[in-house]
Amino acid sequence: MKKFLCVFLLTLALSTNSFAASLWDDNANWFADARPGKVGDIVTVLVDERTNASDESDMSLKKKSTLNVQGGTGILSFIRAMTLGTQNDTTGNGSIERTHSATTTLACLITEVLPNGNLVIEGTRDVRTSDEILQIMLSGVIRPQDVNSDNQISSRLIANAEISVKGRGVISRTQKPGVITQILQTVF
DSSP: HHHHHHHHHHHHHHHOOOOOSOOOOOOSSSSSOOOOOOOTTTEEEEEEEEEEEEEEEEEEEEEEEEEEEEEOGGGTTTTOOOOEEEEEEEEEEEEEEEEEEEEEEEEEEEEEEEETTEEEEEEEEEEEEEEEEEEEEEEEEEEESSSSSSSSGGGGGGEEEEEEEEEEEEHHHHSSSOOOHHHHHHOO
């Protein structure tokens, strides 16, 4: 009877689905920060881009053509010696100077993990102010070790970075030339 009772209690203990909950997490790393590394993880990009570009050009073109014709022979003997000459002088210069600046914070999703462990990220943000919508788009490749402990990375550490800022609205429409102006600029 004692043997039967032990087997019964052991069977009863094994058949119940009671598991003790633990505060210990076997997957937690106590010595390193969690880094993004899976598709769908979010990385905060600190965009701080500044560009200064200037370009100057000078052009000088001189062309001179001269044509001499001697007196005619045969039935064309009435034509006198004729001289034809042209001279073209063209000079020009131009200069372009551009300065751009973009500073913002943008949350990007990891869309792909490359075989070497690098991460492909993409993110967009639309900011609406009055009647204007400003759309910021970013994509590129990052190394997981470049992401700091706050899950942030500088835009200067992004390889193949594509950052675009587009505006739609009242200001953008007034800055764009009209249809007739565009046609005239194309023709002339």
